[in-house]
Structure formats: C-alpha cells, structure tokens
Amino acid sequence: MTQQNVLHAIQDFTNALGIDNVTISREQCNKFENTTFATNQKVQGVLYPNSKEQVQQCINIAYQYNIKLYPLSTGLNIGLGGTVPVESNSFILNLGKMNQIIEFNESLGYITIESGVTQIQVVEFLKSKNSNFILSPTGSLPETSIIGNAVERGDTRGAIPQRAESICNLGVVLPSGEYMEIGFGRFANAKCSGISKYGVGPDYTGLFTQSNFGIVVKLTLWLAPKAVNCDIILFTMET
Incomplete structure (x- = not known):
C-alpha cells in the first residue's frame, strides 16, 4: 500500500460516501487507536457507510488500492480490543449509521436489524410496541x-x-464486494426466512461468526417471550 494509493482511495471513498462520511483527521483517528490496554496500531481514516451498497463500494475501492478495512458497529467491545484494528494503517469501516430496524414480527417473535442497531434501541422499540417479547x-x-x-x-x-x-x-457483504443472504432470505418473498435457521443446502452462518470472511450487515434475531411471573430463589450450600 503506497501513499499514492491511499490518496486515491480517500478520494474514491469520499465520492462514494460523501465528504461528511469520510474522515482522516488525526484527532478523530486517534480515538479509534486506544483501548483498555497498550496498542500501537495506527488508523488511516474512518468510513461511515449507511447502506449495504455503500459497504460494497468501500470493499471494491479497498481491493482496488490494496487498502485494509476493519469493520465495526459501535466499537464498544470493551476490554477485548475496542475499536483498535488488528493491523496498523487500516481504515475503520464504521457501520454505526446502518441502524435501521428492518422488520418486526410480534406473532413469531423475531426482529430483523442492521449492523448499527444497539441493545437500547431494540429495548425501546419493543416498549413502544407494547410487545410480549424482550431482548x-x-x-x-x-x-x-x-x-x-x-x-x-x-x-x-x-x-x-x-x-x-x-x-x-x-445478509453478508463478501470480500469480493458481492452480497449474499443466508437461509431462506435469498428467496424473494420467502415467508419462513425469519424463523428458519437453515435454508436449502449447506448452512454458512458459522463461517461469518468470529471470522473475517465477510461483513454482516443485517440479520434476524429471535426474541425471548416476556415472563408472566418472575420468582427469585436464593439458597446456600454448605461444603
């Protein structure tokens, strides 16, 4: 990765995302270089896509100029690395602006969300719906x-x-820039995409957990039914 490539990439990132969604400010980049333990990785810039299409554009640009991307959503992986990229001179791909709740099904107890959706956002959403389900x-x-x-x-x-x-x-954006859906979501108007863990053929879900094989930009989460009663039992054991 040459400095010339970095400059060209920054221009293309800006064209794709808009000037307000690309930062190379040293002050801003410094915020992503610190965590709860000593680090020395440096951040080249921070990108803020707001759609899977923009994530695809970022990946294609990064591939063209041999740029390293480090995706995160809120970056609050406290104690386990936070926002610090694995390799130095990476660009942070911050998915925090992709924070839409795409679908909610009260009857079947599931919610489909984008990468930047937070715990409190779902909790408040379920409260607003007076839902019988909880996160x-x-x-x-x-x-x-x-x-x-x-x-x-x-x-x-x-x-x-x-x-x-x-x-x-x-929903996953692959290193090639292609987008794929896992399970029945890849079939148009499939009514069971939110309740069936497996689609037709091999299940690829595990490939995208604790890996760098793709960037998950959306998924469906099953919710827990709200308890009618909650009893707390305290007991001790003598040893």
Missing part, C-alpha cells in the same frame, strides 16, 4: 451492538444465553 441483554453498555455481539458468539442474560444460537437470515 436477552448482555452485561455491557446499552449502546453496544447486537450484531457485533452475535457474530462474536457473545453471551447474554436471560432466556436466550447464547445469542449466536438465536440468529438466522444473515
């Missing part, structure tokens, strides 16, 4: 990403303790 939360901040937690196979609290086991219908 099993993590023990982290309300502003943390749901998809970030899911693809890292993070733990949650409540009725669904393993979030990665309660997802389906992933």
